[in-house]
Amino acid sequence: MPRAKTRHEKSTPDGRYLYAVVPMEVVDSLDLDIPGIEDTDLHPVTSGQLAAIVSDIEQQTLRPERKLLSTHSKVLGHVMDQAPMLPVAFGIIAGSEREVRNLLAEHENDFLTQLRAVSGNVELGLRIRLSDPNAFGYYVNAFPELEAMRDDLYREGEPSREEKIELGKRFVDMLNGFREETADRVLAGIKSVASQTLVNEPRNESEVVNLAALVPQKKVNAFNAAVEKLAATLPENFQVDVTGPWPPYNFTHLRIHFEQEEEEAAQGAP
Known part of the structure; x- marks a missing residue:
């Protein structure tokens, strides 16, 4: 029992x-x-x-x-x-x-508002990254101003620690400027096919753009076509990846x- x-x-x-x-x-x-x-x-x-x-x-x-x-x-x-x-x-x-x-x-009211905002949409991720393993070396060659600064510092031997720090700061400034310009180009290229976009911080030196896009399901193919068009304008050293579709994590709270x-x-x- x-x-x-x-x-x-x-x-x-x-x-x-x-x-x-x-x-x-x-x-x-x-x-x-x-x-x-x-x-x-x-x-x-x-x-x-x-x-x-x-x-x-x-x-x-x-x-x-x-x-x-x-x-x-x-x-x-x-x-x-x-x-x-x-x-x-x-x-x-x-x-x-x-x-x-x-x-x-x-x-209830908040959740219903968010549901209406994402209804009929999916989230897609878009990342652009440098495929060259030596990011600093690539950008030194790509940015003449940075290359000239590097050459001046090393012309008479090993530069001081402070000079190296200054070179590093200049590299970061130029990289961030390049990232912003590239992100602006991407956003302009997908604005007609994305309901919303969110630009996230790059995860490492090689990553140039890391963004999420809320895209109507009926425009997913158009989004991919727009990204392919953008990719064709980038130097061959850059790789463009689209991921998803995902649930709208970045556009709901x-x-x-x-x-x-x-x-x-x-x-x-x-």
Whole structure:
């Protein structure tokens, strides 16, 4: 005979892992037949005009392991292909469905506004980078002013530490100027096919442009064509990469913060 469950044991987990927020109107047509984190089923939690796509979970925290990140990403892509959505960052867990409903109710107007802004759009990444492994050497040869400064400093032997620092500063200034000019050219070239753009900081010396673009789904091919046209105007040492389509991470901002539900209502205290 199976033993009875204690008051602290649950037949199903209380926790809900969040993937995305979608309009309530699309819920009935969504295909959620894809495994979630830890192979759990997806289901919607609804409130007002919104629904959150969630799955049950027992853990309260998750490590960003490759398998889990991949599952999260696959779920987002699956939902994105079917409906407007606001993607939730990896690892957000609510203590209960009540917390999820409270979140949707509290931010309903904001979430609806963001959904309207990204509806029919996808995010594409665009990066331009120098393929030459010696970035400093390349730019010294590309910028005559920098080359002349370098030659003057080394003409009579090893320059001082201060002179090297000054040369480094000049290199950074010229590189930043080149990046800004290139980014402006890119933005001008894609403005007719992008709803919004966001220029991010380059990640290293080789990267010239790193931007995200919110692009109407019907204009993705036009965006790629515009990028190819831009790429043809760059020196052969530069590589242009387009990534995506992605959920609109850079163009949505979900304010999500869960606190434990007052220690289960003060452990049942009146």
